[in-house]
Amino acid sequence: SCGVNDCTLRITDLRESDSAEYWFTFRTQIIQGHVFQSVRSESYSGSPGVRLSVTGLEAKFQTIVTEGQPVTLTCSTTCTLTANPTYIWKKNRQRLTNPKTKSNYLYLDPVSSEDTGRYSCAVNGHENLPSAEETLTVRYGPKRVSVSVSPSGKIVEGISVTLTCSSDAYPTVDKYTWYKKNVTSPKASGQSYSITNISSEDSGEYYCEAENTIGAQISTPQLIIVAEKQASVKNASIGIIVVVLVLILCLSVLMWFRKKASKSTSDTRDTVDNGQQDSSPVYDNISGMAITHTAAPTVDTDNQDNVQYASIQHRNQEVPEYSTAQPSQPQKQEEDVQYAAVKFNHTSAVDMPVETTGNTKF
Numbered sequence: 001s002c003g004v005n006d007c008t009l010r011i012t013d014l015r016e017s018d019s020a021e022y023w024f025t026f027r028t029q030i031i032q033g034h035v036f037q038s039v040r041s042e043s044y045s046g047s048p049g050v051r052l053s054v055t056g057l058e059a060k061f062q063t064i065v066t067e068g069q070p071v072t073l074t075c076s077t078t079c080t081l082t083a084n085p086t087y088i089w090k091k092n093r094q095r096l097t098n099p100k101t102k103s104n105y106l107y108l109d110p111v112s113s114e115d116t117g118r119y120s121c122a123v124n125g126h127e128n129l130p131s132a133e134e135t136l137t138v139r140y141g142p143k144r145v146s147v148s149v150s151p152s153g154k155i156v157e158g159i160s161v162t163l164t165c166s167s168d169a170y171p172t173v174d175k176y177t178w179y180k181k182n183v184t185s186p187k188a189s190g191q192s193y194s195i196t197n198i199s200s201e202d203s204g205e206y207y208c209e210a211e212n213t214i215g216a217q218i219s220t221p222q223l224i225i226v227a228e229k230q231a232s233v234k235n236a237s238i239g240i241i242v243v244v245l246v247l248i249l250c251l252s253v254l255m256w257f258r259k260k261a262s263k264s265t266s267d268t269r270d271t272v273d274n275g276q277q278d279s280s281p282v283y284d285n286i287s288g289m290a291i292t293h294t295a296a297p298t299v300d301t302d303n304q305d306n307v308q309y310a311s312i313q314h315r316n317q318e319v320p321e322y323s324t325a326q327p328s329q330p331q332k333q334e335e336d337v338q339y340a341a342v343k344f345n346h347t348s349a350v351d352m353p354v355e356t357t358g359n360t361k362f
Contacts, residue, residue, distance in 0.1 A: 016054045023049025055079055057131035059121045066214065067140035070109035075121035075131060086124040091117045093133075113140040113170070141215025142169040147208055147222040157200060157229045163193045165208035165219065173210045181205040181221060200226045 002008070007026075011018055024046040031040075061073040075087045089096045089106050100107045108115050116138045122130040145167040155161055165176050178188040181204055187193065195202055205221035 014054055016056055019052060019054040021049050021051045023047045053078075056129065057121055057123065059119055059131045059134045061119070061134065061136065063135060064137045064139065065111055067113055067138050068110045070107070071111040071115075071136070073106040073108070073119060073121075073136075075104040075106075081123065087121050088124050088127065090120050090122075090130065093118075093120075111136075111138055113138050113143070116170075137170075139170050139214050141212060142167040142173055142210035142217040144168050145208065145210045145217045145219040147206060147219050149222060149224065154227060155198065155224060156227050158197055160194060160196045161198050161202075161224070163195075163206055163208075163222065165191050165193075165210060167210040167217070167219075169210065169212050169214070171212055171214075173212050175211040177209045177211075179207055179209070181207070198226055200228060202226055 007024060009022065009024075025043055027041055027043045029041050055078040057075055057077050059073060060076055061071060065071050073089070075089075085104075087101065087104050089099055089101065096106075100109070104121070106119075106121075116136060118133040118135050120130045120133045122128075145165065148164045148166065149155075150162045150164070151159075163178070165178070167173055173191075176189060176191045177186050178190075178193045180187050183204075187206070193206075193208075203224055203226045205223050207219045207221045209216055209218045
């Protein structure tokens with residue numbers, strides 16, 4: 001902007017790109033002649049001008065370091081700042097909490113692999129004007145070395161097994177070595193170790209060593225147990241037998257319960273039937289009349305008056321039977337009647353044998 005006698009240049013949001021030499025120039029018009037006037041322009045420059053150098057904050061440090069050594073990061077500027085300014089530090093654009101700082105220095109002592117990242121600094125109160133980011137790279141030896149086995153689970157003779165060594169390191173691991181416990185010489189080299197047609201002799205503890213230019217580390221041992229194939233078949237057979245026995249036991253218990261339930265139902269039915277049958281009358285008639293039916297037992301005619309007949313009804317009959325039989329009338333069901341000839345002793349009679357005829361069907 002210009003006033004009556006001066007001009008002013010104001011630069012806002014100053015950047016390093018604004019660094020340059022600045023000068024002013026003004027033009028004026030001069031009128032010449034009295035009769036025939038002419039206008040002539042002249043310009044004036046303030047050269048040499050003013051040299052403006054704009055410098056921002058700069059984070060300076062050794063960009064590649066080794067884990068364990070001390071590292072100092074410096075926030076520098078060529079500008080003259082106010083007395084005793086304070087600085088803030090950011091890692092990956094996140095402000096560090098509780099950093100170890102003094103003035104414009106950040107101390108990482110000792111530096112670790114977790115300190116790897118992009119760092120920048122700024123003057124407190126002017127966080128919108130940070131320095132450019134610089135990357136800190138920390139080299140470290142192998143860490144978290146471990147062994148994995150494929151296939152996982154039970155290992156049986158005859159299969160192929162692959163052991164793999166894993167680790168975290170920078171630079172990357174360039175050498176892997178495999179060992180078996182209680183065996184002096186190495187078993188193999190390389191990140192993976194394969195055992196084909198494995199046998200029980202291969203059982204044991206295996207571990208690997210990972211190494212790079214910074215250092216080396218050994219994994220924890222991995223136990224490998226090789227089971228005999230016959231034992232596996234035997235175990236499978238035992239398992240099948242156990243399953244079959246369990247099934248048989250379950251079926252036996254089920255059948256026992258069913259039989260018990262059926263027997264209980266049958267006993268209940270028999271109890272009801274017996275109750276009904278017991279209510280039927282039982283007759284026992286003794287008659288002195290002679291039976292002349294052809295199916296009746298034969299005795300001497302002289303002693304027929306001394307023979308008594310009895311009709312006994314069994315409890316399993318549904319219809320009671322009487323001693324007075326009707327030979328001419330057929331029965332609807334077969335009846336089991338037993339006859340007994342009973343001899344009464346008289347003084348004038350001759351001893352007669354007792355005859356019994358059974359199961360005479362009408």
